[in-house]
Amino acid sequence: MNPSSVYKQSNPEHASLVMDKQQNQLGETSNSYNWFKSFVAGGFAGCVAKTSVAPLERTKILMQVSRVYGLNSFPNVYRGLAHIYATEGFFGLYKGNAALLARIFPYAAIQFASFEFYNRTLSLMSWNQENPLATRLFAGSLAGATAVICTYPLDLVRARFACQIFESKYESLRHAIKTIFLLEGGLRGFYSGIYPTLAGVVPYAGINFFTYGFLRRLAERRGLTERHPTMVSLFCGACAGLVGQTFTFPLDVIRRRMQTISMFRYNIGAEQAIAYLPKRGFGRIIPTLIHIIRHEGFFGMYKGLSVNYLKAAPAIAISFTTYDTLRRWWNIPTGKYSATASAG
Numbered sequence: 001m002n003p004s005s006v007y008k009q010s011n012p013e014h015a016s017l018v019m020d021k022q023q024n025q026l027g028e029t030s031n032s033y034n035w036f037k038s039f040v041a042g043g044f045a046g047c048v049a050k051t052s053v054a055p056l057e058r059t060k061i062l063m064q065v066s067r068v069y070g071l072n073s074f075p076n077v078y079r080g081l082a083h084i085y086a087t088e089g090f091f092g093l094y095k096g097n098a099a100l101l102a103r104i105f106p107y108a109a110i111q112f113a114s115f116e117f118y119n120r121t122l123s124l125m126s127w128n129q130e131n132p133l134a135t136r137l138f139a140g141s142l143a144g145a146t147a148v149i150c151t152y153p154l155d156l157v158r159a160r161f162a163c164q165i166f167e168s169k170y171e172s173l174r175h176a177i178k179t180i181f182l183l184e185g186g187l188r189g190f191y192s193g194i195y196p197t198l199a200g201v202v203p204y205a206g207i208n209f210f211t212y213g214f215l216r217r218l219a220e221r222r223g224l225t226e227r228h229p230t231m232v233s234l235f236c237g238a239c240a241g242l243v244g245q246t247f248t249f250p251l252d253v254i255r256r257r258m259q260t261i262s263m264f265r266y267n268i269g270a271e272q273a274i275a276y277l278p279k280r281g282f283g284r285i286i287p288t289l290i291h292i293i294r295h296e297g298f299f300g301m302y303k304g305l306s307v308n309y310l311k312a313a314p315a316i317a318i319s320f321t322t323y324d325t326l327r328r329w330w331n332i333p334t335g336k337y338s339a340t341a342s343a344g
Helices: 003-010 012-052 054-065 077-088 090-094 097-123 132-162 173-183 186-191 194-221 229-264 268-276 282-296 298-302 305-329
Strands: none
Touching (some): 012 305, 054 090, 054 097, 132 173, 229 305
């Protein structure tokens, strides 16, 4: 018999170390697999949620940009939907949805996965262990910023597709990417409007995760999550979406103007707006806001808010609920750092 094997058999400490090493390796493999499943679950949740409200999303974008571009067919949600259906048919309601899904899968996946990473990291810091709600707010904000930076070019392309009404400037997703790259300054052209986007998404994502965790904690204390888990998740998600949209909607209007303004450079109103804005950076946000208020009034900042309420509540509700459901179906452990866990 090999002397080393005799030693291993006769040395219980060595055998214990070997077993611990094997268990750690299995644990790391299991954690990696669970992380991957969580990542995919987040992506699917985002796709299901956004597809369910895609017609409302396109109508909202057109309402946000209609005044400055001389489009008078979108005074309200009903007339906007009716106009799109009458002029472009049923599938016109989903124009730009392919670009949306190409963006939203990685966006939602990155947001959920990075939230749980940031939530765990911040929670383990000694100065922040007793503030689970504040931790969710900060972690959600960081997660939103991370997801935006990684996926913003696809959001811009999707907005361009959604704004094509009377003529099609872009023939396909590939053509749109090529045109923007060649005519709008290369890679920088794909990040037009990212500053107001970050300014809006950072608080919006933070408020979403904060509100969801806060309401879920109240529901758990009343024993509602055990009896009605799906309804609780839908309700908490819907409220999170409404609260987040109310606080951050003006920045979403600014973002859409900046994303789409180069499509209408020959329109007089848009030409004036282009001349009014600085070339790039955070310096665009305040001048754009002033421009909107001056020409469209205070409520111009909230153009499209009604349709956003109609879409934000179900979208966020479906997103959180789908993510929570997939985690349960795929047997992914739901720890206290999970996106759908309560705060504390």
